[in-house]
Amino acid sequence: MQIIFVHTPMFTVPVDQRRLFWRNFDVQYHAAHPGLRHMRRNMWELPHWMHWLAGVLVAHGYEDIEVLDLYTAENLLISPGTLDEAVMRRAAGDHPGDVFLFSPMTVNLHFAYQISRVIKDLYPQALIVYGGVAATPLADQVASMPFVDYVVVDRGEVALPALLGTLEAGKDVGAVGNLVHRGSSAAVVRSPHRYPQVPAAEIPFPKVDLFPEDTGEDIRYLRQVYALGCPYQCTFCTIQTIGRKPQYFSIDRVLSEIHAYRSRYGEHHNIYWGDETFTLNPERTTALLAALETEGDIHYDCQTRLNCLTDEKLLCQLQRSGCQWLEIGLETGFQQSHEQHKHHMKLSATAETLRKVRDAGLAACSFVVNGFPDQTPDDMRRSIDWVCDLIDDGLLQATYLFGLVPYPGSVIYESPERFGMTLLHKDFSRYHEDMPPVFTTPYSSPDQTFDVFMQGLDQLAQAMGRSSCSSGVQVPGAPDEYGTFWADPHV
Ligand code: B12
Ligand code: SF4
Helix, strand or coil, X not given: CCEEEEECCCXXXXXXXXXXXXXXXXXXXXXXXXXXXXXXXXXXXXXXXXXXXXXXXXXXXXXXXXEEECCCCCCCEEECCEECHHHHHHHHHCCCCCEEEXXXXXXXXXXXXXXXXXXXXXXXXXXXXXXXXXXXXXXXXXXXXXXXXXXXXXXXXXXXXXXXXXXXXXXXXXHCCCEEEECCCCCEEECCCCCCCCCXXXXXXXXXXXXXXXXXXXXXXEEECCEECCCCCCCCCCCCCCCCCCEECCHHHHHHHHHHHHHHHCCCCCEEECCCCCCCCHHHHHHHHHHHHHHXXXXXXXXXXXXXXXXXXXXHHHHHCCEEXXXXXXXXXXXXXXXXXXXXXXXXXXXXHHHHHHHCCCEXXXXXXXXXXXXXXXXXXXXXXXXXXXXXXXXXXXXXXXXXXXXXXXXXXXXXXXXXXXXXCCCHHHCCCCCCCCEECCCCCHHHHHHHHHHHHHHHHHHHHHXXXXXXXXXXXXXXXXXXXXXXXXX
């Protein structure tokens, strides 16, 4: 059975304000990552789910596995939202297969549909299988598409090999769990059986060599997971496919994965820890950091929550073990939104915690979201001013800014009325963090919220442009010193 993993391109929209924003962001990022190389083509990172599930398939005896990479294909996007059919046909024509696997997010689901349609046309006998963060909550809708054969919901480690094994044996898929598909009467059928999650220790080693070695020139870092899952329940988040109770891989396993990926894609690569909250469990984190310190040559970025960064000893250990960039979900400077949407995070501790982070020699970058439904445009503006002040005070080196999107699967999508939101439509190609909000609230219209967002991009771009570097590294001056990645839209 020939299996093709399809790398669906990101859906980016050109936003003028983003150019300076990403440029100044990137200057800060490079300053914190001395020696960082430019990306040849902007793949950003290896698609983790593919290596992961390909590892599972190899463990079940499947060997004929390839990737159809449309993510970095040239001249594919003919206008925002539309892919060139001839380019898709050519690329898919080079990859005949029996089964094509897709894992789009909400924002590029329409791209996955366009590609699937072309594949079905080229290979009518081939099976198209969807899974992942968007296909799971939207399973019925996705499965009803004429060019989709099966949707695997939730985790795929058991369901995918079970489905392929059943199909190969020519048996009825009725016994396969986690499955949604069109039945004989064309109505969508959902299997009643759910597989339990596979413990981390039993997940097969990833298939590292899915891409050619020189793909290492197209990525910025290697993603590595230590703990899978997050116990918090932010209303806008959609990580339920992964699970709520963090499960840890063994440190030996984690280090072997890093060695294997680096040996194929470049020893120079830094790591980006895929853990949602890297410093959640101090004991576990400390054990990994000690191992990284012993390794001595692994530099890394990670993300976490403010309330998991209070221990100064841990901060120093992060720095000693190679942490170069700490991403912190601040989301908004409006405390009430934290109570409602972010699991009661206390903002009053922000400056003090960030000061400790800075004093430990770590560069901090925040995730900020514009447009929480309990905020007026003035509240949103104050929130952006607050982040600008943190940058100006040298407590943050950089920040992301995105618009709030009620992704399917999130609490704010499932029950918008609980939060005073009215969803305006379900055209998911416009559920985009750089586009006007798809909801309205009594406090702010989509246009008002989007205006604040655009102004916020300008303000934050300027603040990052002013920001000196907290780790003492000189900010590079010329574009060729930090690449031109920022020149194209990439959100
Ligand atoms: C890596 C990553 C990225 C990468 C690459 C994604 C890729 N294609 O590989 C990059 C950096 C490009 C990225 C970008 C974005 N991302 Co992202 N990303 C992630 C992240 C951190 C990890 C995904 C991952 O690899 N997980 C590990 C794998 C093993 O888990 P998994 O994908 O869920 O797969 C399991 C199951 O779902 C299932 N499965 C998955 N796919 C398939 C397919 C088949 C066929 C089958 C059978 C099973 C199956 O099996 C797997 C094993 O059990 C997730 C958060 C998370 N922890 O999941 C967010 C996440 C997927 N991203 C998210 C978002 C919002 C974005 C952005 C919009 C953010 C932004 N502001 O720019 C952009 C998209 C930009 C664009 N315009 O298109 C949201 C998704 C929202 C949604 N529901 O659509 C997530 C869930 C984060 C969150 N907290 O909400 N992202
Ligand atoms: S936003 Fe972050 S902290 Fe909140 S539930 Fe999602 S992964 Fe966990």
